[in-house]
Amino acid sequence: MKMVRTKDIAREADVSVMTVSFILNNKLDNNGIFRGLIEKIIKASKEMKFMPNMIPILPTGRTKCIWLIVEDISNPIFSDLAKIIERGLPSFRNFRT
Numbered sequence: 046m047k048m049v050r051t052k053d054i055a056r057e058a059d060v061s062v063m064t065v066s067f068i069l070n071n072k073l074d075n076n077g078i079f080r081g082l083i084e085k086i087i088k089a090s091k092e093m094k095f096m097p098n099m100i101p102i103l104p105t106g107r108t109k110c111i112w113l114i115v116e117d118i119s120n121p122i123f124s125d126l127a128k129i130i131e132r133g134l135p136s137f138r139n140f141r142t
Contacts, residue, residue, distance in 0.1 A: 048096070049090075049093045049094060049095045049096070051065045051066050051069065051095075053093060054069075054086060054089050054090050054093060054095060057089040057092075057093060058085050058086045058089040060082065060085075060086065064082070064086070065086055065090075068082070068083050068086045068087070069086070069090060069095075069097065111130065111134070113126075113127055113130060115127070
């Protein structure tokens with residue numbers, strides 16, 4: 046299944062991508078002026094099963110996230126590896142743990 050983007054919702058609702066972004070991120074006042082537009086975009090996003098990206102993307106297009114996927118974190122080898130990686134991360138420029 047293809048991931049639904051704000052661009053897809055904008056096309057479906059016949060509005061701009063910026064309008065979709067503002068509404069889905071609650072940046073417009075819900076004072077009745079935009080009520081119909083808000084409802085239209087929310088309806089389209091639900092129908093298209095939109096799932097927002099919960100990882101903040103920086104302007105550079107990078108997340109500054111490191112993913113460590115292990116079989117079992119209770120295994121001492123994997124937990125030790127995670128600790129070693131975490132201790133080494135602050136030495137990378139602009140990385141905070």
